[in-house]
Amino acid sequence: MTADADTGMVRSTDKAEPVLAPVARRRWKKFRSTAIVLATQIGILAAFLGFWDYMTSQNRAAAFMFGSPSAIAGFLLQMARDGSLWRDSYVTGLETLLGFFVGNLVGTVIGLSLWTGLISKVAMSTLSVVIVALVTSYKGAVGVDPDQINLMRTLGASKFQIFGKLVVPASLTDIFAGLKLTVGFALIGAIVGEFMSSSEGLGHAIFKAGSLYVIPKVFAALVATIALALILTFIVGKIEQLLMPWRRHL
Numbered sequence: 001m002t003a004d005a006d007t008g009m010v011r012s013t014d015k016a017e018p019v020l021a022p023v024a025r026r027r028w029k030k031f032r033s034t035a036i037v038l039a040t041q042i043g044i045l046a047a048f049l050g051f052w053d054y055m056t057s058q059n060r061a062a063a064f065m066f067g068s069p070s071a072i073a074g075f076l077l078q079m080a081r082d083g084s085l086w087r088d089s090y091v092t093g094l095e096t097l098l099g100f101f102v103g104n105l106v107g108t109v110i111g112l113s114l115w116t117g118l119i120s121k122v123a124m125s126t127l128s129v130v131i132v133a134l135v136t137s138y139k140g141a142v143g144v145d146p147d148q149i150n151l152m153r154t155l156g157a158s159k160f161q162i163f164g165k166l167v168v169p170a171s172l173t174d175i176f177a178g179l180k181l182t183v184g185f186a187l188i189g190a191i192v193g194e195f196m197s198s199s200e201g202l203g204h205a206i207f208k209a210g211s212l213y214v215i216p217k218v219f220a221a222l223v224a225t226i227a228l229a230l231i232l233t234f235i236v237g238k239i240e241q242l243l244m245p246w247r248r249h250l
Contacts, residue, residue: 049069065215072223075217075219079220084205088201088202091202092190092225097232100182104182106130106133107137136177139174140174141167144170187232
């Protein structure tokens with residue numbers, strides 16, 4: 001801040017102020033491009049649904065085989081009113097979360113443990129969640145910069161100090177990449193399990209409606225499954241932002 005010799009008014013000499021304009025412009029451009037992409041996606045989806053509904057309304061056989069958006073929306077509302085939508089979503093979501101957390105916990109622990117040398121031979125589980133979590137976490141662990149490891153050794157750090165302060169934080173990027181993949185795998189596992197043996201859940205609803213050829217209800221349950229997958233993926237992304245705040249601006 002400086003004083004003007006003629007007017008006596010205080011003027012700001014902060015050089016950071018002009019930087020605000022370019023930042024605001026970049027944010028506006030990013031917002032505008034995102035809005036355009038979103039509007040285009042919504043427009044394409046609306047056109048597709050309109051075409052689908054029109055074609056099935058003109059052909060009863062097509063409506064029976066493929067359902068229609070209006071019928072699907074009707075079943076969604078009916079399932080929401082009678083509570084089956086929320087009950088089945090809760091059951092499938094709970095099964096998915098349990099499989100997701102247990103599978104990723106086991107896979108991540110084994111994958112990171114391989115770096116420490118605590119486990120020399122590990123019998124790979126056939127469960128897809130465990131395999132993906134194991135591979136991604138181990139990939140992150142072995143990808144740590146050797147120069148950083150040697151630097152910590154030079155400073156007197158033990159192997160477990162290197163593991164906790166360097167290897168694990170450096171592996172978070174790969175671990176969360178695996179988590180985003182395994183959300184889908186966990187959900188698929190829960191749905192398949194409900195196909196085989198279950199009296200509740202979205203998988204059971206899809207299987208039962210498909211057996212009775214109630215195609216709109218099949219699509220209604222699929223829409224609920226997709227919504228559940230998007231919610232779980234969103235939650236994983238938020239957890240990643242909390243644990244890795246430095247990646248928010250990348």
